[in-house]
Amino acid sequence: MSIPLFDLTRQNDALMDELLATAERVLRSGRYIMGDEIDGLEAEAAQALGSVNSLAVSSGTDAILLALMAAGIGPGDEVILPDFTFFATGGCVARTGARPVFVDVCPYSYNLLPEAVEAAITEKTRAIIPVHLFGQSADMSRLMPIAQKHGLRVIEDCAQSIGAKHHGDYVGSIGDYGAISFFPTKNLGGFGDGGLVLASDPIDFGRAKIMRVHGMEPKYYHPETGGNFRMDAIQAALLRIKLPHLSSYNAGRQANAEYYLKTFGENPQVFSPTEDTATATQPEARLILPLTYSHNEVTWNQFTVRIPGEGARESFRNHLQEHEIGTEIYYPLPLSQQKCFERYSPDACPTAAMVADECVSLPIFPELTSDEREKVAEAVLSWLNQ
Incomplete structure (x- = not known):
């Protein structure tokens, strides 16, 4: 039994008749840019995500930009921004002409350190x-007061976290702006590129709406x-067909994560960090589980563990590959070490570098069967017990 890192066909096949009928309807409508479908998605997404204003855009990267x-x-x-993240976060900052400043991350949640x-x-x-x-949400309850103290704008990168919550609030609705991705492998995956900009303030939203169409307001006039x-x-x-299923998709991922955390956490070779784990001290363990905070509702776009030790991650991935289990490394190089950012002379972020050297992600997509999930766990445990 081969288990991929993710399988898009299982989710989409369940909705195929409705998807095909919808595609045909739009094709026959002759309206392919903007219009009722965009308006409908924006209204439905805003209601689902706790944001007053929602703007459909061309990709998650473009949402940040x-x-x-x-x-x-x-x-x-x-x-x-954090040193450990997908390239788009830093790349968009550079594209505006601003300087990205990379700071270190928590070694267990992988998110931005407020003190940094x-x-x-x-x-x-x-x-x-x-x-x-x-x-998983970053520590917004500490980051927002810092931003307010210094008069800074906060743009939440929610590309991997649609539907996640922090102290009951949806991510993307806490800062000034939120940026969501509908890349096919995301929790709400589209059929190509797509994204969403969230903004609570109507002035911020109005500015983004104008800038979405070449800064045009009114038509053919560009302030x-x-x-x-x-x-x-x-x-x-x-996406409107899939949006009502987002909660069930996230619940499937959460159930898979809960199984992994419990099953792996019982092994003595595994370190399970807790909320009071305050330092980056390297624990004596062959596998380090991700830390989840009790005040966060995590939606698990990836289930990422750390495998410390020289050559250990390669051994781990090879072992799972022998068992026909897909894995991936998100991300092998911190942004501060990317060649295109050398001109900014970034400071070193040692924890981000450590996480990048050790991280590996396991299958967690919601359609994963219980048999497949058990096979993943068995393969991981057999490597730990070698």
Whole structure:
């Protein structure tokens, strides 16, 4: 039995008749850009995600970029973000002409350290981008007061965390802007690229809405330079079919994560961090589980563990590959070590580098069967007990 890291066909096959009928309806409508499908998705997503305003855009990357542009970030500005995240977070900052400032992360939740953020603030700092990595909220209850104290904008990177909560609030509705991705492997996966910008403040939202269409308001008049960040109508229509199932998709991932945490946590070779784990001290363990905070509702876009020790991660992945189990490394290199960011002379972030050297993700997609889940666990435990 081969178990992939994810299988998109299982989820989409269950809705295929409805998806095909919807695609045909949009194709026959002759309306492929903006229109009722976009309006419908935006209204339904706003209701589902606790945000007053929702803007459908062309990708998760463009959602971050548009939020930065709408927030007025540009040359001469600095934006603080975690060193351990997908490239788009830092790449979008650089594309505005601002300087990305990379700071270190928690070794167990993999999210931004608030104390590192405060230490990195200068007179040029204009914004913070907390990334809710792998489906768990960053520490917004500590980050927001820091931002308010220094007059900084907060752009939440929710690309991997649609539906996640922090102290009961949906991620993306806490800061000034939220950026969501509908890349096919996300918890709410589309059929190509797509994204969403969330904004609670109507002025912020109105600015983003204008900048989505080349900074145009009214038609053919451009007070600002925006971009073409529109979502295709067919993508919106298909996402509207899947959106009502988001809660069940997330529940499936949560059940799989709970099984892994319990099953692996009982093994003496495994370290299970707790909320009072306060340092990056390397524990004596062959596998380190992710830390989940009790005040967070985690949606588990990935289930990422750490495998410390020289050559251990390669051994672990090879062992799972022999058992026909898919794995992936998110992410093998911190942003501060990417060649394109050398010109910023970034400070070293040792914990981010350590996590990048040790992390590996296991299958957790919601359609994973109990037999498949058990096979993954058996293979992991057999490696631990070698």
